[in-house]
Amino acid sequence: MLRKEQNDLLTQTGPGTPMGELFRRSWQPVLLAEELPENECPPVRVKILSERLLAFRDTQGRYGLIDEFCAHRGVSLWFGRNEESGLRCPYHGWKYDVTGQCIDVPSEPAESGYCQKIKLKSYPLIEKGGVLWAYLGPPDKRPPEPVWEFATVPEKHRFVSKRVQESNWLQAMEGGIDSSHVSFLHRGDLHNDPLFKGAKGNQYNLGDSRPVFEVVESAGGLYIGARRNAENGHYYWRITPWVMPAFTMIAPRGNHSVHGHFWVPIDDDTCWAWSFDYHPIRELTEAEVSAMRNGKGIHVTYVPGSYRPSANKDNDYLMDRKAQKEGRYYSGIAGIAMQDASLQESMGPIVDRTKENLVSTDNGIIMARHRLMRAAKALAEKGVTPPGIDPEHQKIRSVAIVLPADVPYKEGAKEALIAKPGVAPASV
Amino acid sequence: MQSESARMASAAEARFRIDASNSKPRAIKVISLDRPSDRVVKRLAEATWNHASFFTASAFAGAPQPGTNFSMTGWLSDVAGRTTDLVNEVDSADLVVMVATAGENASAAAIIGEACSVKRVNTTGLIIAGSGASDEVLSKTLAQLRPWSLMLVIASSEEYIADMLTALRA
Numbered sequence: 001m002l003r004k005e006q007n008d009l010l011t012q013t014g015p016g017t018p019m020g021e022l023f024r025r026s027w028q029p030v031l032l033a034e035e036l037p038e039n040e041c042p043p044v045r046v047k048i049l050s051e052r053l054l055a056f057r058d059t060q061g062r063y064g065l066i067d068e069f070c071a072h073r074g075v076s077l078w079f080g081r082n083e084e085s086g087l088r089c090p091y092h093g094w095k096y097d098v099t100g101q102c103i104d105v106p107s108e109p110a111e112s113g114y115c116q117k118i119k120l121k122s123y124p125l126i127e128k129g130g131v132l133w134a135y136l137g138p139p140d141k142r143p144p145e146p147v148w149e150f151a152t153v154p155e156k157h158r159f160v161s162k163r164v165q166e167s168n169w170l171q172a173m174e175g176g177i178d179s180s181h182v183s184f185l186h187r188g189d190l191h192n193d194p195l196f197k198g199a200k201g202n203q204y205n206l207g208d209s210r211p212v213f214e215v216v217e218s219a220g221g222l223y224i225g226a227r228r229n230a231e232n233g234h235y236y237w238r239i240t241p242w243v244m245p246a247f248t249m250i251a252p253r254g255n256h257s258v259h260g261h262f263w264v265p266i267d268d269d270t271c272w273a274w275s276f277d278y279h280p281i282r283e284l285t286e287a288e289v290s291a292m293r294n295g296k297g298i299h300v301t302y303v304p305g306s307y308r309p310s311a312n313k314d315n316d317y318l319m320d321r322k323a324q325k326e327g328r329y330y331s332g333i334a335g336i337a338m339q340d341a342s343l344q345e346s347m348g349p350i351v352d353r354t355k356e357n358l359v360s361t362d363n364g365i366i367m368a369r370h371r372l373m374r375a376a377k378a379l380a381e382k383g384v385t386p387p388g389i390d391p392e393h394q395k396i397r398s399v400a401i402v403l404p405a406d407v408p409y410k411e412g413a414k415e416a417l418i419a420k421p422g423v424a425p426a427s428v
Numbered sequence: 429m430q431s432e433s434a435r436m437a438s439a440a441e442a443r444f445r446i447d448a449s450n451s452k453p454r455a456i457k458v459i460s461l462d463r464p465s466d467r468v469v470k471r472l473a474e475a476t477w478n479h480a481s482f483f484t485a486s487a488f489a490g491a492p493q494p495g496t497n498f499s500m501t502g503w504l505s506d507v508a509g510r511t512t513d514l515v516n517e518v519d520s521a522d523l524v525v526m527v528a529t530a531g532e533n534a535s536a537a538a539i540i541g542e543a544c545s546v547k548r549v550n551t552t553g554l555i556i557a558g559s560g561a562s563d564e565v566l567s568k569t570l571a572q573l574r575p576w577s578l579m580l581v582i583a584s585s586e587e588y589i590a591d592m593l594t595a596l597r598a
Contacts, residue, residue, distance in 0.1 A: 001597055166437070214580040269439070313434040346433065348442045357451045358595050360523060360552045360579040366595040367581065370588055408570050410582075411563045 002353040002369065010372055011168045011350050013265040014050035018376040022245055023049055024137035025379070026389050027146045028264050029274050030125070031055055031132040032162060036063065040082045049136060050267045054078060055125060056098070059085045063127065064098025065134050067120040071102065096120055129153075130160050131274075143389045148247070149397065149419035150260070150276040158278035159257075159292045161299045164308050165341050168350040169246060169271035173263035175340045176248030177368055179226045179240055180361045183209045185339050188328050193336070195277070195288065195297035199254030201400050201428040204228045204236035211238075215363045216410050220244060220393025221371065223417070224364040225409045226251075230402045236428065237409045239399040239417065242368055244375060244388035249398035250298070252427035257284060258398060259298050269349035275299055275337065280397075281424050300337045309338055317342040395419040400428045453479040454522035456598040458589075459504065459540060460484045462532035468556065468586045469527055473507045475590065480598035482507050483517065485536040503539065518543045523596070525552045526573065527589065530561035530582075534572040541576020553577030556586050 002010070013020040028048060035044050036057040043056035045068060054068040054077050068076055070089040077096070080087040086103055088095040094115075095104035100122030108114040124135045124142065129151025135142055150158050165172050175181070183205065190202045208228040216223045220243040230236040238251035249260030262274035275298045277284065284292075295301040300309040311318040317333045324332030333342045358366060371387070378384035387393060397419050403412040410417075416426035435441060458480055460469040466484045473482035483504040503514045518524060524544050528534040537553065544551045553573035557566050566582065573580060581588070 001595060003594075212578055212580070214574075214582070216582045217584045313437055314431050316431045316433045342433075345437050348437055349439050352442070352445070355450060357597065360550055360596070362595075363552070363579050363581050363592065366592050367583070367588065369595070370591045373591075374587075406571055408563070408567050411567060414563075 001356050001358065004354055006369075006373065007350070007353045009376065010369060011170050012268055013169065014268065018380045019245075019372070020049055021137075022372070022376045022379055022386050023265065024135075025141060025386055026137075026143060026245070027126075027133040027135050029131045029162075029262050029272070030065070030134045030264075032160065033127050033130045033132055036132065043078055043080060043082060043087060045076075045078050046134070047266050048134065048272075049265055051136070053123070053134075054080075054087075055132065056080075056082055056087050058082070058087075058098050062098045063125040063132060064096075064100070064122060065125040066096060066098070066100040066122040069120075070094055071118045071120055072105075094118070098122070129158065130155065141385075144391050147391045147394045149280065149395065150258075150278040152421070153278050153280060154283070156283040157280070158276060159284055159289055159299075160274070160276045161292065162272050162274045162307055163300050163302070163337065163341075164266070164306075165263075165271050165273045165345065166269070166313060166349070167271065167341075167345045167347065168268055169263045169265040171344045171347055171351050172271050172273055172341070173246050173248065174365050174368070175344055176250075176261050176263065177222070177224055177240060177242045177364045178362070179213065179224055179238065179364065180211070183211070185330055185343070186336050187330055189336055189339075192328070193296055194291045195256055196253050199256065199428065201236060201238070201251075201253050204230055204428075205238075213361055213363065214409065215367050217367070217371070218243075218393075218396075220387045220390070220396065221247075222364065222367055223410060227409075233405050234402050235405055237399070237401050237403055237413065239401070239409060239413055240364075241396045241398055241417065242364075243393055243396060244386055245372060247388070247394075249396070251398045251400040252425050253400065254427060256427075257288060257297075258425050258427075260398065261298070273337070273341065279425075280419070281422060295335055295337075298336050300335060309341065311335070311338045311342075313342075313345055397425055399426045401426045402428055451597070454597065455520055456480045456523045456525060456593065456596060457517055457521040458482045458525045458527060458593070458598075459536075460486060461526055461528040461534045461536045461540075462486050464529040464532060465527045465556065468529075468589065470507050471586075472589060472593070477593065477598050480593055481517075483512065485514075485540060503536075514540065514543055515547070518547050518549050521549050523550050523552065525554060525589075525593075526577065527554050527556070528569050528573055530555055530557040530569050531565040532569065534569050537573045537576045544576070550579075551577050552579040552581065554589060554592070555580070555582045556589075557582050557584060559584065 046053040052068045093106040100120035102115040102118035211226040214225040246263040257277040259277045264272045375386040
């Protein structure tokens with residue numbers, strides 16, 4: 001459980017909040033690059049960390065992320081015309097460049113220089129790995145560009161998607177480090193999903209439904225190791241890294257791709273669940289990409305024209321009681337992503353953690369909260385840079401590995417936990 | 429018309445959730461396994477807890493050898509230094525948390541773990557590994573705790589223990 005003030009601290013990420021300031025110190029994924037596909041394409045609304053912004057790509061291909069609303073009369077610039085190196089408000093023709101600087105106020109004489117006095121709030125927006133990343137923090141604290149492995153491998157090695165989740169970011173993220181739910185909620189998918197099935201590790205998973213967990217602090221966050229019995233006195237380990245504040249990875253299976261998530265607050269009631277799959281040393285096959293586009297693995301299909309999952313709370317997530325009874329889907333909901341999202345959304349927008357009853361297998365979640373609270377406090381009180389910003393913290397991998405019983409996994413998997421270009425992932 | 433899931437997941441509907449206790453207290457016994465951990469546990473015991481009690485086991489002479497007979501009686505001390513019966517304490521526990529310091533002798537884990545195993549009581553091992561603890565040093569402590577812990581946490585500082593106990597409603 002958390003006290004109410006602790007729950008508020010962790011779940012509120014708007015401007016000026018301790019957790020909001022922590023998020024603002026690192027690059028956040030805000031758009032898929034495909035959402036701004038060409039110069040002078042239509043602008044896109046972006047809501048992140050409770051701030052309403054507008055992203056656009058100008059005539060020169062520069063990306064801009066600016067206050068959504070015109071400084072003149074408060075019109076949404078989403079209606080704007082993206083033309084000649086700027087975005088022009090259609091109401092009275094005020095025009096802004098990618099930095100938010102007003103560059104034309106047609107009603108005022110150009111020589112008055114009035115437009116120089118108008119500037120919308122703006123943030124840096126960069127493209128890396130098919131994703132547009134924004135930095136909403138203090139300009140003088142701008143960190144190095146993100147180096148997460150999925151964003152640095154060749155384009156054909158990765159697939160990235162996103163979906164709206166109608167819950168606070170923390171209950172979504174906590175699902176990403178809650179290894180003990182996998183043996184229940186997702187058990188059907190180990191047999192059936194083309195992106196998981198066939199791996200030897202699945203046999204260990206299904207043969208031992210009571211794994212033992214070890215939680216170890218890392219420089220950037222945590223490693224959560226789930227240990228199951230393997231042959232000849234060995235253990236099968238699945239190691240989930242969490243990097244602060246909101247990056248999680250799932251241990252791989254066989255030669256399938258590696259995958260993980262970012263959980264990025266839109267506001268306090270909704271978040272983006274970013275999902276990525278990649279393989280460090282090979283291109284994804286057409287069959288794999290097709291499966292991902294069709295909502296297999298950790299991805300979803302969408303309501304046309306949106307990033308809202310086609311199974312959502314408005315259609316009861318397409319609940320299938322027959323499949324539930326037959327064990328095809330343990331909860332009756334199809335697909336790993338929506339199995340998680342349906343339950344996390346059912347908690348309500350922000351779950352009341354004063355009422356929960358955690359058990360010892362929840363130590364991963366408890367430790368993550370502990371570290372987030374400590375980091376937010378250290379940042380607010382002493383300006384300490386939070387973990388996860390150092391590029392070395394981002395060069396990380398999830399691991400599935402068989403180790404002798406007496407070897408600590410942090411030691412036995414030490415090299416495997418570090419992302420190294422051209423090196424195959426440790427996977428069983 | 430909204431689906432039932434959509435309506436029931438709204439903030440407005442959260443107002444109608446039952447406001448009543450949904451659990452009974454669980455007894456959590458926190459036991460230090462070495463001298464540095466004794467000090468940590470004694471500091472923890474000074475705070476106010478509802479359902480946690482604190483003991484030290486560092487006076488254990490050492491772990492019994494496999495196959496030898498041993499008694500589990502009288503091997504714990506409470507924080508006031510009174511000797512108490514390990515089996516009785518375990519018998520009345522819902523969870524036993526064993527606290528060890530990286531590099532110290534945690535052999536008492538075997539005796540406590542055995543008692544918990546006999547009594548079917550859940551165990552959590554917690555190793556405090558300061559920034560100076562090497563992997564080798566940590567490995568030795570880990571090896572002593574791992575066979576007896578259903579959950580094992582390696583924390584960089586003792587602050588975590590209080591947060592963990594609070595989270596578990598101790």
